[in-house]
Structure formats: structure tokens, C-alpha cells
Amino acid sequence: MSNPDSAVSSVDSTLAPALLSAHGLHKAFGGIHAVENVEIQVPQGRIVGLIGPNGAGKTTLFNLLCHFLPADQGRIVFDGQSIESLSAHTIARQGMIRTFQVARVLSKLTVLDNMLLAAPHQTGEKLGNVWLRSRQIRREERQLRDKAQTILECVGLSHMTHTCAGALSGGQRKLLEMARALMADPKLILLDEPAAGVNPTLINQICDHIIQWNRQGITFLIIEHNMDVIMSLCDRVWVLAEGRNLAVGTPTEIQSNPQVLEAYLGH
Amino acid sequence: MVGYLVSLAIFTATYALFSLGLNLQWGYTGLINFGHIAFMTVGAYTTVLLSLNGVPLVLAVLAGAILAGILGLLIGISTLRLREDYLAIVTIGVSEVVRLIALNEEELTQGTRGVYGFPLPLASLNPNLPLRLGMIVILTMICGVGVWQIWRWLGHVPQGADRSVPLRRAALGRQRLALGGYLLCLGGSVTALWWGFAMNTGFLGLAGASAIAALGCVYSRFSHPLKTASHQSWLTHSTIIAVNLVLGLVLMVYWAGVMGLYDYTYKAGLMWLLVVILGFTFWQLQRWVHSPWGRVLKSIREDEEVAKALGKNVFRYKLQSLMLGGAIAGIAGAFYAWQLTFINPDGFIPLITFQAWIIVVLGGAGNNVGTLLGAMIFWVYDAATRFLLPSLVTLDDARLGAFRIMVIGLLLIVLMMWRPQGILGNKDELTLGR
Numbered sequence: 110m111s112n113p114d115s116a117v118s119s120v121d122s123t124l125a126p127a128l129l130s131a132h133g134l135h136k137a138f139g140g141i142h143a144v145e146n147v148e149i150q151v152p153q154g155r156i157v158g159l160i161g162p163n164g165a166g167k168t169t170l171f172n173l174l175c176h177f178l179p180a181d182q183g184r185i186v187f188d189g190q191s192i193e194s195l196s197a198h199t200i201a202r203q204g205m206i207r208t209f210q211v212a213r214v215l216s217k218l219t220v221l222d223n224m225l226l227a228a229p230h231q232t233g234e235k236l237g238n239v240w241l242r243s244r245q246i247r248r249e250e251r252q253l254r255d256k257a258q259t260i261l262e263c264v265g266l267s268h269m270t271h272t273c274a275g276a277l278s279g280g281q282r283k284l285l286e287m288a289r290a291l292m293a294d295p296k297l298i299l300l301d302e303p304a305a306g307v308n309p310t311l312i313n314q315i316c317d318h319i320i321q322w323n324r325q326g327i328t329f330l331i332i333e334h335n336m337d338v339i340m341s342l343c344d345r346v347w348v349l350a351e352g353r354n355l356a357v358g359t360p361t362e363i364q365s366n367p368q369v370l371e372a373y374l375g376h
Numbered sequence: 377m378v379g380y381l382v383s384l385a386i387f388t389a390t391y392a393l394f395s396l397g398l399n400l401q402w403g404y405t406g407l408i409n410f411g412h413i414a415f416m417t418v419g420a421y422t423t424v425l426l427s428l429n430g431v432p433l434v435l436a437v438l439a440g441a442i443l444a445g446i447l448g449l450l451i452g453i454s455t456l457r458l459r460e461d462y463l464a465i466v467t468i469g470v471s472e473v474v475r476l477i478a479l480n481e482e483e484l485t486q487g488t489r490g491v492y493g494f495p496l497p498l499a500s501l502n503p504n505l506p507l508r509l510g511m512i513v514i515l516t517m518i519c520g521v522g523v524w525q526i527w528r529w530l531g532h533v534p535q536g537a538d539r540s541v542p543l544r545r546a547a548l549g550r551q552r553l554a555l556g557g558y559l560l561c562l563g564g565s566v567t568a569l570w571w572g573f574a575m576n577t578g579f580l581g582l583a584g585a586s587a588i589a590a591l592g593c594v595y596s597r598f599s600h601p602l603k604t605a606s607h608q609s610w611l612t613h614s615t616i617i618a619v620n621l622v623l624g625l626v627l628m629v630y631w632a633g634v635m636g637l638y639d640y641t642y643k644a645g646l647m648w649l650l651v652v653i654l655g656f657t658f659w660q661l662q663r664w665v666h667s668p669w670g671r672v673l674k675s676i677r678e679d680e681e682v683a684k685a686l687g688k689n690v691f692r693y694k695l696q697s698l699m700l701g702g703a704i705a706g707i708a709g710a711f712y713a714w715q716l717t718f719i720n721p722d723g724f725i726p727l728i729t730f731q732a733w734i735i736v737v738l739g740g741a742g743n744n745v746g747t748l749l750g751a752m753i754f755w756v757y758d759a760a761t762r763f764l765l766p767s768l769v770t771l772d773d774a775r776l777g778a779f780r781i782m783v784i785g786l787l788l789i790v791l792m793m794w795r796p797q798g799i800l801g802n803k804d805e806l807t808l809g810r
């Protein structure tokens with residue numbers, strides 16, 4: 110593991126084909142090199158972890174991958190297509206949906222509206238169709254409502270369907286954000302610390318859901334500080350430290366990796 | 377009196393239309409537009425100048441709306457990708473630029489001398505009885521739908537309230553509300569009667585009185601399901617009284633409109649046309665904002681990063697909202713010109729933008745019914761203080777004007793403290809009425 114880059118590529122090529130892969134990503138904020146020559150591979154149908162000490166550049170890497178921030182350098186391929194020049198909403202439409210480290214819900218909209226918003230390719234999102242295809246829109250809305258209701262039941266928010274999202278607790282917001290991501294029919298969901306600030310029972314619940322959704326064919330990339338979560342969910346873990354790739358491997362490998370231990374405890 | 381009420385109604389409806397545009401932009405999309413008057417200016421001048429040169433009025437208005445929309449497009453393309461405060465700065469600048477162009481392009485706009493003698497809609501119309509009756513029927517229908525909207529909104533009020541209120545307290549509240557309803561309907565009826573006789577139209581007064589009485593009864597009925605916490609009950613109470621007053625006012629203006637249409641005058645015709653257009657615009661806007669399209673607008677208002685993360689093209693939606701709001705303001709501009717029958721750049725000062733802001737904030741941002749209500753309250757306030765204040769305080773005209781604006785400011789501050797979401801604004805922004 111002395112040269113993580115080469116080790117990575119060779120290991121991953123034996124796995125399923127990469128749904129998302131990025132090479133040589135750079136991002137600097139003024140003098141701070143938040144992300145430097147970072148590589149990451151997410152194989153199709155897996156749950157991949159991304160860990161690292163605070164300020165390692167994990168969230169920044171997420172922002173680069175979804176083009177919430179433009180990368181200074183680097184290549185990103187998602188689902189066989191190079192996406193580094195696409196805008197954030199186009200990338201989302203192609204099936205890569207992210208959540209935020211601090212959950213962002215539309216607080217004055219109901220939980221249901223938060224969910225409905227996420228549905229992709231809605232007829233009624235085009236103004237012309239609001240005029241011309243009201244019946245189709247109504248039918249679609251009914252279907253989407255049912256779907257949203259099912260997902261909300263799944264995360265245990267179905268009793269709050271009609272409350273406004275601003276009234277949810279922190280953990281509930283995390284759940285809503287995840288449910289919302291799911292509503293968007295994504296191929297890949299990027300979760301930024303889904304377990305942060307969530308009580309242990311709920312964490313287990315969240316993990317179960319993630320596994321369940323993964324079985325349905327959704328790939329996950331998860332940033333998480335809670336090692337139990339990483340251990341129970343992930344097939345592979347990527348470690349960042351100070352903006353660079355530090356290691357990659359199975360969770361057990363990572364836990365016993367001296368470099369990783371040093372990065373976490375060393376300073 | 378009929379003439380005055382008709383004029384007041386035209387002003388109110390023009391401002392309502394104008395503010396509906398702003399409400400789409402700010403109330404629903406969160407775009408801070410401090411130069412809304414620019415769209416109105418473009419709409420007014422385009423309509424007037426084109427029609428002076430022989431273009432049919434309908435096409436002239438359409439052209440005005442489209443040009444106003446294009447102005448929105450230009451502003452949007454240049455600023456919407458920047459942070460939101462830039463939009464505020466640019467719009468206020470653009471509105472002044474547009475006014476200065478109107479002032480200095482004398483070849484085109486005749487500068488301060490202004491434009492007059494332009495064609496007016498329905499002015500040369502001399503409708504026969506069936507046509508007039510038809511117009512009255514349409515007006516009645518629109519007013520009916522409007523009242524029904526308010527009624528339906530009221531029907532939704534208790535749903536947002538705390539359901540854990542003990543039945544007894546709810547019942548007590550009901551009694552008080554019912555009492556208020558009867559008192560109001562009594563007072564309203566007497567006023568209407570008095571007004572009718574004072575104007576030598578006893579029939580009208582009688583009809584008004586019975587209508588208000590009917591409203592009062594209806595009011596007492598709908599006060600039945602109200603379940604609000606006691607500390608909220610006075611708010612609900614006063615809201616309902618205000619709504620009741622507004623209903624009475626609508627009724628009064630409606631009768632004035634009917635009278636005006638019956639002995640056809642230009643102003644009454646214009647009012648009719650304006651009400652039709654306002655009704656249509658309102659109806660369309662309601663459809664839009666309750667559609668998935670409107671949901672995206674609201675999500676942009678709440679947090680555009682979320683909209684972006686869910687694959688919505690935020691820029692395009694903002695542009696659409698800005699352009700549509702601008703086009704609506706452009707149409708309002710045409711009516712503004714038609715009621716004044718004379719326009720010059722002095723009629724398009726930034727103050728009007730801020731009056732629209734007052735209307736939107738007052739009524740409750742992100743609520744089209746609220747905007748209509750806000751426009752009404754604004755003009756009733758304007759009319760009332762214009763007549764009442766001089767007899768209450770001894771100030772000269774200039775100071776009186778300043779005083780009236782000051783009072784508005786004070787009212788707004790009080791409103792923001794007690795009800796920051798505006799009169800009809802819904803704190804929870806529930807998916808009501810769908």
C-alpha cells in the first residue's frame with residue numbers, strides 16, 4: 110500500500126466496472142490545497158466508504174464530483190461519460206444525487222413536497238405542459254405521491270407527510286434528505302455523514318435501509334466518521350488525509366493500516 | 377360616488393396585477409426585484425406608442441408584455457448567475473435607466489411633455505342592453521369566484537391550527553366569533569342601507585344590506601369549525617373581521633361596477649376589462665404555482681442548492697419567473713396608461729415599485745390571494761387617509777403626505793412583528809387547496 114494509486118487501480122479492475130471514477134482531481138482555495146491529485150473509484154452496485162480526519166477534503170471531493178465546485182484539474186467519468194464539464198443539475202439528472210453534510214431541507218415546504226420535488230423528468234415541471242397536459246400531470250402527481258409515501262414509510266417519516274420540513278429534528282432531516290435522494294431514481298447516491306448527530310438506534314435503521322436500497326441496485330459512496338457504520342456497510346474504503354489519497358482497501362485492511370492509524374491519531 | 381369607486385377599483389386592480397408579477401418573482405422564487413416599475417414602464421410605453429401608430433390594441437398590449445418579458449430576460453441573463461443581491465442592485469438601476477430613457481428619448485416618448493390622445497380600449501363602444509348585461513354577468517361570475525377563493529382559504533385555516541385545543545375553549549371561541557359575525561353583519565347592513573339611501577338608490581342599499589347580512593350568516597357558520605389556541609384566537613378573529621370587511625368592500629365596488637356598466641361609461645368598461653384580465657391572470661398564476669413547476673420555484677426560494685442537487689435547472693426557472701412576472705407587469709402598465717389617458721416619465725418613479733413591495737409583504741409573500749388583499753388594503757388605506765386624515769390632524773398637504781407614508785411604515789413594522797408572514801401568508805406554507 111505504499112503507492113496507493115497503482116494499488117487502487119489494480120485492485121478495482123478486478124471488481125465490477127466503475128460507475129464513477131475520478132483521476133487527478135485538484136482543488137485549491139487560495140493557498141489551501143483542499144484536494145490534491147485525488148483519485149477515487151466507485152464500482153457499480155457497491156457501497157464505498159470515504160474516510161479521513163476533519164478537514165481532509167472529503168466534502169470538497171464530493172463537491173467536485175457533483176460539480177458543485179469546479180475542479181482546478183482532473184477527470185471524472187460517470188456511467189461511461191466524462192462529466193467534468195457538465196453543470197451540477199445535469200449531473201444530478203444523469204443519476205448522481207448527493208446529500209449535504211448539514212442536512213438541507215426546504216423548510217417551508219411539506220415533507221411530501223420535499224419528496225415530490227426530487228422526482229426526475231416530471232411533465233409538470235415545464236410551464237408549457239402545465240397549460241397543455243394538466244391531466245397527465247395530475248396522474249403523475251398521484252403516482253409520485255404513492256411512491257413518496259412508500260419511501261417515507263420505509264424511513265419512518267410517513268406520519269409527518271404533511272408537516273413542513275422545517276419542523277423536523279436534525280436526525281429526521283437526515284432521513285428526509287436520504288429519502289429525497291432516493292426519490293430521484295439515482296444510480297449513485299453520495300451521502301455526506303449520514304450518521305452524524307443521529308442516535309444509535311436510528312443509525313442502525315439507516316444502515317439497514319442503505320443495504321436494502323443497495324440490493325435494489327443503487328450504488329453508494331458514503332463519507333462517515335463512525336467506523337462501525339463503515340465496517341458494517343462498505344465493501345471498500347478510501348482514505349483521504351490532508352487532501353491526498355492515503356489508502357484504499359477493505360474496511361478490515363484499513364483499520365489495521367498503520368498509515369491510517371497515524372493519520373487519525375498521529376498529529 | 378359610482379365613478380369614484382370605479383376609479384378606485386381600477387387603481388386597485390392595476391396595482392394588484394402589477395404586484396402579482398412581483399409576487400411570482402419574489403414571493404414564489406425569491407428573486408429580489410427592486411426595479412419592478414421598469415417592466416411597467418416598458419409595457420405602458422410600448423402599448424401606447426404602438427397603438428398611436430395604428431397597431432391594434434390587443435397586439436400592442438401583447439407587444440408590451442413581450443418586450444417587458446425580454447427586459448426580464450436581459451436582466452436575468454446578465455445577473456442571475458451572480459449572487460442574489462446583485463439582482464436587487466441591477467434591477468433598481470435598470471428601472472431608473474428605463475425611466476431616464478423615457479425622459480430623454482424625446483423623439484420617441486416626447487419626454488416630460490408625455491404621451492396622450494392614444495387609443496383606449498372599449499372607449500368607443502356603445503354596448504346594447506344584452507351586451508351590457510353579459511358584461512355584468514361576467515363581472516358577477518369573477519367576483520363570485522374571488523369571494524369563493526377567500527372563503528375556501530378560510531376553510532383551510534383551522535387545519536393548520538393546534539388540534540389539541542380542548543373542545544370547550546374551541547366552543548367559547550366559536551360563540552365569540554359568531555357574535556362578532558352578527559355584529560358585523562348588522563353594522564354592514566346598516567351602512568349599506570344608509571349608503572344606498574344617501575345616493576338615492578334605495579334598491580341598491582337594500583340589496584347590499586341583504587348581501588352583507590347573508591355574508592354575516594355565512595360567517596357565523598364558518599366560524600364553527602375554528603379551533604385555535606386561545607392566544608391565537610384574537611389573531612384569527614381579527615383576520616376574519618378584516619376579511620369580512622374586504623368582502624363588504626368587494627361588494628360595494630362590485631355594485632359600483634354594475635351601475636357603471638349599466639349606464640355604460642369608459643371607466644366602467646375599462647374596469648370590466650381589467651377585472652377580466654386580472655381574474656384570468658390570477659387563475660393562471662394559481663395553476664402555475666400549484667403545479668410541479670411552481671414547486672420548483674418554491675424550492676429555489678427556499679434553497680437553490682437543494683434544487684440544483686436534485687437536477688433542476690435553477691437558472692432557467694429563475695429566468696422564466698423573472699420574465700413572466702415582467703410580462704404581467706407590462707400588461708399592468710398598459711392599464712396604468714389607459715386609466716390615466718396620459719403618461720409621462722414622472723408616473724414611473726421607483727416609489728411605485730416599493731408600493732408593490734408593500735402590497736406583497738402586507739398580503740403575505742408567496743400567496744396570490746394575499747397579494748389581491750394587500751392591493752385592496754393599500755388602496756383603501758390610501759383613500760381613507762386622503763379623506764379622513766385632514767379632519768383629524770392639522771398639517772399642510774406635503775406633511776400630510778409624508779405622515780401617511782410614515783403610518784404605512786409603522787403599520788408594516790407592527791405587522792412584521794406580529795405576523796411576519798403577512799396577512800394571508802402561511803407560516804407553514806402547506807399544500808393547501810389542492
Ligand SMILES: Nc1ncnc2c1ncn2[C@@H]1O[C@H](COP(=O)(O)OP(=O)(O)OP(=O)(O)O)[C@@H](O)[C@H]1O
Binds near residue numbers: 163164167
Ligand atoms: N469554500 C471554502 N473556502 C475555503 N476553504 C475551504 C472551503 N471549503 C473547504 N475548505 C477547506 O478545505 C479543507 C477541506 O475541507 P472539507 O470540508 O472538504 O473537509 P472534510 O474532509 O469534509 O472535513 P469534515 O470531516 O470535518 O467534514 C479544509 O481545510 C477547509 O478549510
Ligand SMILES: [Mg+2]
Binds near residue numbers: 167168169210
Ligand atoms: Mg465534510
